[in-house]
Amino acid sequence: MTAIPTTGSRLHWALTDSLTLTRRYLAHLRLQPVQLAVQVGFPILIMLMFVFLLGGMMGAVPGGDYRQAFVPGMFVMTMLFGLSSTMIAVVTDTQRGITDRFRSMPMAPSAVLVGRAVADLLISMIGLVVLVLAGLAIGWRPDAGPGAVLAAVGLLLLLRFALLWVGIYLGLRAGNPGTLAAVQTSSSRWRSSPASSRHRTPCPSSSPPSRNGTRSPRPRPLSASCSAAPAGARRHGSPTTPSSWRCSGPH
Amino acid sequence: MATAVLAEALRKRYPAAPHPALDGFDLTVSAGTVHGLLGPNGAGKTTAVRILATLLRPDGGRAEIDGIDVVADPVGVRRRIGLVGQYAALDEILDGHANLVMFGRLFHLSTTDARRRADELLEQFDLVAAADRAVSSYSGGMRRRLDLATSMILAPAVLFLDEPTTGLDPRGRAEVWTAVRALVAQGTTVLLTTQYLDEADQLADRISVLATGGHDGDGGGRVIAEGTPDDLRSHIGGDRVELVVRHGADLPAAAAVVEAVTATVAQVDADVRRITAPVTDRMTALAATVRALAEHGIDAEDLTVRRPTLDEVFLQLTGTTTQEARA
Ligand SMILES: Nc1ncnc2c1ncn2[C@@H]1O[C@H](COP(=O)(O)OP(=O)(O)OP(=O)(O)O)[C@@H](O)[C@H]1O
Numbered sequence: 126m127t128a129i130p131t132t133g134s135r136l137h138w139a140l141t142d143s144l145t146l147t148r149r150y151l152a153h154l155r156l157q158p159v160q161l162a163v164q165v166g167f168p169i170l171i172m173l174m175f176v177f178l179l180g181g182m183m184g185a186v187p188g189g190d191y192r193q194a195f196v197p198g199m200f201v202m203t204m205l206f207g208l209s210s211t212m213i214a215v216v217t218d219t220q221r222g223i224t225d226r227f228r229s230m231p232m233a234p235s236a237v238l239v240g241r242a243v244a245d246l247l248i249s250m251i252g253l254v255v256l257v258l259a260g261l262a263i264g265w266r267p268d269a270g271p272g273a274v275l276a277a278v279g280l281l282l283l284l285r286f287a288l289l290w291v292g293i294y295l296g297l298r299a300g301n302p303g304t305l306a307a308v309q310t311s312s313s314r315w316r317s318s319p320a321s322s323r324h325r326t327p328c329p330s331s332s333p334p335s336r337n338g339t340r341s342p343r344p345r346p347l348s349a350s351c352s353a354a355p356a357g358a359r360r361h362g363s364p365t366t367p368s369s370w371r372c373s374g375p376h
Numbered sequence: 377m378a379t380a381v382l383a384e385a386l387r388k389r390y391p392a393a394p395h396p397a398l399d400g401f402d403l404t405v406s407a408g409t410v411h412g413l414l415g416p417n418g419a420g421k422t423t424a425v426r427i428l429a430t431l432l433r434p435d436g437g438r439a440e441i442d443g444i445d446v447v448a449d450p451v452g453v454r455r456r457i458g459l460v461g462q463y464a465a466l467d468e469i470l471d472g473h474a475n476l477v478m479f480g481r482l483f484h485l486s487t488t489d490a491r492r493r494a495d496e497l498l499e500q501f502d503l504v505a506a507a508d509r510a511v512s513s514y515s516g517g518m519r520r521r522l523d524l525a526t527s528m529i530l531a532p533a534v535l536f537l538d539e540p541t542t543g544l545d546p547r548g549r550a551e552v553w554t555a556v557r558a559l560v561a562q563g564t565t566v567l568l569t570t571q572y573l574d575e576a577d578q579l580a581d582r583i584s585v586l587a588t589g590g591h592d593g594d595g596g597g598r599v600i601a602e603g604t605p606d607d608l609r610s611h612i613g614g615d616r617v618e619l620v621v622r623h624g625a626d627l628p629a630a631a632a633v634v635e636a637v638t639a640t641v642a643q644v645d646a647d648v649r650r651i652t653a654p655v656t657d658r659m660t661a662l663a664a665t666v667r668a669l670a671e672h673g674i675d676a677e678d679l680t681v682r683r684p685t686l687d688e689v690f691l692q693l694t695g696t697t698t699q700e701a702r703a
């Protein structure tokens with residue numbers, strides 16, 4: 126029977142296979158525009174909430190406007206929490222058996238990881254650009270020259286790139302939803318912490334997600350993340366999605 | 377005939393598992409044939425397939441595909457095999473056509489060839505109408521067929537099918553069986569795992585029956601019987617006649633009738649008023665039983681001839697049922 130033609134160098138195939146898989150992840154975004162919108166829009170939502178809803182309570186930040194400190198902090202947070210979206214994607218593929226199918230094929234094994242990494246980095250770039258624009262729109266002004274700002278953006282993407290591998294590693298190691306749930310929960314706790322520890326209460330994982338996000342009279346950013354998440358999480362639709370996944374927003 | 381799949385004394389123990397999943401698994405499959413691996417839950421079927429498909433390293437023993445060692449040259453093995461796992465491994469978000477093109481590209485077909493092959497396979501597996509729908513909207517049978525189509529992109533020399541019809545309705549099963557037969561007609565060697573005796577019977581040229589581990593501390597994946605479906609049937613007494621009487625009081629008399637007709641020892645299940653016995657000639661036995669029941673004035677509620685269940689096979693082969701073996 127036919128054996129697979131192996132013309133071309135290994136490097137050539139490694140690149141081609143990576144490109145095929147990058148295309149796969151980008152196709153996912155195209156087919157799920159809502160998910161992309163939530164991923165990109167969620168940090169903006171948080172930013173608006175902290176700046177306009179809670180910003181007044183913060184008082185003066187040494188060295189100037191609260192915004193000047195908060196908006197760049199939001200950039201870093203967004204890059205940090207990209208980790209769990211990478212992890213979810215890796216675990217979903219593993220649980221569906223797609224990773225096994227890839228591994229049983231004569232393709233370049235590195236492509237599975239490289240494809241994931243490139244696609245995630247591209248998505249993060251889009252998200253970061255949109256977030257920077259939103260920051261500028263609400264009055265954040267970088268106090269350095271364009272060169273320094275570009276360098277900072279480069280550093281942010283480097284951070285995302287470095288953590289991406291941590292996400293892939295954890296995703297491959299985790300395999301079981303329990304570990305995943307733990308990472309998710311801790312990242313949703315962290316997410317609420319840049320401004321105030323008062324908002325640390327994690328989502329109750331057993332209770333159904335609150336749709337309107339107003340369980341207490343006080344606006345709670347975390348409730349917002351509860352209500353924003355299911356749209357994305359459900360589309361992801363892993364058969365074994367633990368209930369606590371609902372707790373964290375898409376990133 | 378050339379040997380397509382060879383396994384010798386394969387051993388595998390998962391960390392923290394109480395007993396080995398495979399404890400001396402042997403298998404020889406001739407090229408161009410279908411081999412059935414029959415065993416209950418936890419017998420080690422998936423473990424064996426994963427080792428043969430280079431996804432898992434064995435702790436001991438040796439395995440070869442087309443003479444190529446799975447541990448020494450996994451890449452060489454991967455060029456020759458297709459794997460259809462126990463659960464459909466597809467991209468749920470992409471549509472059927474896009475799945476086939478993506479996997480075709482990963483098999484290193486050119487974009488044009490990948491598209492052409494995708495169209496051919498959609499045609500062959502009767503999925504043209506669903507080609508542009510996301511796989512998440514497919515039924516179980518459609519998923520399975522797309523899964524099979526994916527593993528056939530390059531017409532592999534050896535195809536592994538891990539429980540291809542578990543969870544499918546009769547129509548879905550028939551669809552998958554037809555697809556498998558079509559592949560075999562093209563010369564592919566198939567190793568098929570199943571929990572259903574009739575599936576192995578329908579598709580396989582030879583069958584290996586695997587035992588579950590944990591019984592007396594021994595490991596799973598030992599082959600307790602091997603042969604053609606006919607060999608196996610003569611081993612386990614072929615079909616079963618099953619009689620349900622209307623009145624529990626008739627049970628002893630009915631059992632005597634059945635034993636007289638079949639010349640065997642009947643199993644009596646008093647709770648459901650059921651008598652079961654092996655038969656050699658289905659129709660003769662059925663007719664004789666009906667006649668004898670009428671003569672003795674026994675009121676029957678139901679009378680059927682059926683294939684033995686996996687449980688009965690195990691009872692015959694090992695003297696324990698699968699449940700007892702697991703306990
Ligand atoms: N990843 C794992 N870690 C630990 N033990 C495992 C793992 N996978 C399987 N086992 C154990 O190995 C044994 C064989 O499992 P395997 O999945 O090969 O059986 P199977 O015949 O495919 O069963 P099924 O019909 O349920 O698919 C079982 O006792 C199972 O509990």
Ligand SMILES: [Mg+2]
Nearest residue numbers: 421422423462
């Ligand atoms: Mg299995």
